[in-house]
Amino acid sequence: MSIFPLGLRLEGRRVVVVGGGHVATRRAFALVESGADVHVVSPAVSDSLASAIGRGTITWHERAYHCGDLDGAWLVQTATGVPAVDDLVADDAEARQIFCLKGGDPERATAWTPAVARVDDVTIAVSGGGDAGRASALRDALATALQTGDLPLRHRTHPRGLVALVGGGPGDPGLLTARGRRLLAEADVVVFDRLAPQSVLAELAADVEVIDVGKQPDHHPIPQEQINALLVDRAREGKVVVRLKGGDPYVFGRGGEELLACREAGIEVEVVPGVTSAIAVAAAAGIPVTHRGVARGFSVVTGHESLGELPRRGDHTLVMLMGVKRLRSTADELIAAGHDPETPTAVIERGFSPDQRTTIATLGTIADRASDAVSPAITVIGDVVSLAAATTGSVGVRQTS
Ligand SMILES: C[S@@+](CC[C@H](N)C(=O)[O-])C[C@H]1O[C@@H](n2cnc3c(N)ncnc32)[C@H](O)[C@@H]1O
Incomplete structure (x- = not known):
């Protein structure tokens, strides 16, 4: 028929x-x-x-x-x-x-x-010649290929350009969102950071311009204003520009600044949230940032500077990004501010890489135990850390995944 x-x-x-x-x-x-x-x-x-x-x-x-x-x-x-x-x-x-x-x-x-799926603004409708199972299977395969970027839609037109601020997750390409992957598959230009999941760059088409603006700790090769200008200039050429960042663009990622710079220049911007290292790297070490009966909330702070007043109870987890080099001062400041030196504390380096390493100690001893820790690393302070000790070894044990 x-x-x-x-x-x-x-x-x-x-x-x-x-x-x-x-x-x-x-x-x-x-x-x-x-x-x-x-x-x-x-x-x-x-x-x-x-x-x-x-x-x-x-x-x-x-x-x-x-x-x-x-x-x-x-x-x-x-x-x-x-x-x-x-x-x-x-x-x-x-x-x-x-x-x-x-x-x-x-x-x-x-x-x-038909069997229908919607992926962003694309509607997939499949008729299976009277076989509903066949139609569904084909629909699912097409939807997945579009979501992952295996089926690139590079020719969606953005005559006035587009900047997509894409959260790349904590490094494992499997933790980059389907939407992020799809935008990467559409990109004409990819501007990436040191902590972005770089293995996905190998999947880009040969004609995609790839620009490394990666910052090393204490060394900022490309000032933020120049990155903003780069995004705006490429988008003004009518290009789809993906700004690929580590974790989530809005968690110490300067995504908000880039959004404003693009908006001020009249550039269309799409923000794709990412899996933040603040939660995911803790999880990779067996630490849930909240846990019923153990922690009722958490704060994410930068360890680059003095922390100021923070919740002091062990049932409020503190997650510190960056600043692993000033861990000793941070721990001292927290203890001086009334935090219990016995609070379980973990430093997790290079989360999701083959070199991931977790050091578990207390707030009072972590600086000595993790004195050789290197960036990127997060520090988790709170009773939830003992849950990791329960699954991965006792407090004081250092563990490499
Ligand atoms: C400039 S901040 C960016 C955070 C990022 N936007 C996010 O949401 O994860 C960089 C810090 O994130 C943390 N970080 C990011 N990826 C990490 C990883 N794979 N392992 C450990 N820490 C990580 C480290 O504390 C690092 O210094």
Whole structure:
């Protein structure tokens, strides 16, 4: 049977769903998502439909179907599970020239819904030649390929350029988001940092311009203003510029400054959050930053400078990024400010790399125990650290993954 594929604009248009079971529920929700004015006709409805009806997103006609129900409808879905009723709906729809979705009956259905996935602004709709399983498998494969960037969409046009501030996660390419990967696959220019997951750069097409603005600790080769200007200039050439950063762009990543610089220059900006090292590197060492009964909150602070007043109880976790070189002063300052020197403390270096190393001690002893620690490293201070000691060895043990 040949079909004519079509995209329907259903916003505000009346669509009737006859039936209140699982199939009707799924379809009704999909139709609501398209903005349709959905009317369900059925003596009974599923719990999910009942909640949507309660919220006012769907109108319910609580009775059996009758012929006038299709008046004013643009489309009807029938899924009552009663063949005689579904046939009647299909006949009425035919007589009124309304397309009818009628699952499991290709002879009487006048419309089919494909297997659908949405990836950003792209809609994938697959018809499997009557085989729903085949359609779903193909749809999933295409959606995954688009999300991961395996199927690049490099020719999306941004005539006025685009800057995407992409959080690259803590170094493991598996922790870069699907959206970040997709933007990388579309990029004309990639501007990356020292802590960005650099292995993904090898996957870029040969003509992508790759610019390293990586900062070493205490050594800033490219000033921030120049990085901002670089992003703006390339975007003004109509290019898709991905600014690939370690962790999350807004956690000590200067993402906010880059966003403002681009906005001030009238450049479109997309921000893609990333998995921050503050949480992920702790997790890689077996430390949950919160844990029921142990820690009820956490603070993420920079270790570059004096920490000032911070919550002092062990049930509030402190995560310190950077500043591993001034660990001794930091620990001394915290103890002088009233933090318990016995608070379990961990330094985790090079998280997610083969050289990841965790040093567990107390606030009073960590500076000695981790005196040779190197950047990048995070320091975690709080009772949750003892959970790692429980799984990875006792306090005082140094561990390399
Ligand atoms: C300039 S901050 C950037 C933080 C980043 N935006 C984030 O959300 O993770 C750099 C600091 O993040 C921490 N860091 C980032 N990646 C790390 C990793 N793989 N292992 C340990 N620490 C890491 C270190 O404290 C490092 O000095």
